[in-house]
Amino acid sequence: MASVSASHLILFIASILVAASVSGVLTSTVGDLSNAIDDTGLQVSDDVRTDIEIISDSGSDAVYNDTEGNITLYVKNTGSLQLAADSNTMDVLVNGQYETDVTVTLLEDSVTWDSGDVVRLDISRSLATNEDHRIQLTVNGDEEVFQFNT
Template identity: 55%
Template sequence: MASVSVSHMILFIASILVAASVVGVFTDSISQVSEAIDQRGVSVSEDIRTDIEIISDSGSAAVYEDDTITIHVKNTGSETLTARPDQIDVFVNGRYKSADAMSVSLEGDASTWRSGEVAKLEIEESGLSGDTRVKVIINQDEEMFRFNT
């Protein structure tokens, strides 16, 4: 009879130890998943609040002069953006343009691009002729601009 009580006590203690270790693993995993969801939520919120519009006139001769594409992009979203070439992805006819091949300027040499403000992008590109497509991507928001040279 004492042996049954001892074996029950051993099984009870073993089950408590197993349950405690499982709870420790689950608590850590749930904490990591919660942190990942919070970080993703901030990123998605930033993407949703970002909206841009290319407001350049595609018929203007000033869009492409002296091997430089000049386009004006308006921040129409509620997110304040950073007006730096390394924060903007640009593709000309499907080819990625590095930050070294472009410049971004705002009125008054400001570095923050607030809602309603217009940035001037100057992209170095030689030898363009015919139909040209420029895609601008900021925080997952894409805009396409087409013009003829």
């Protein structure tokens, strides 16, 4: 009889140890999952509050300067989130090619790109004349497309 009690005691202690280690792993995993959900919620909040509009006139001759090989776009922050007026925070694609030679100029008397403010994008890129062109601008997940003809 004593051998049955001893084996039950050993099994009980082993099951307690296994349960303790599993609960430690689960507690850590739940904590990591909670932090990931918080981070995702903040990112989604920023994405929802970000909205931009390209306000340049696609029929205007002021969009593309063929002598300098320069594209000029005016972009307005129509969202509620304050944005950085910096080319590093924007993705600019011209006819499907990623552009790195982009200059951003804030047209307002402030340091940040607030709601209602306009920036000027100067993109150094030569384009073929008498063709349709497409510019895709992505800021904080908000994507705008501008099409024009040179």
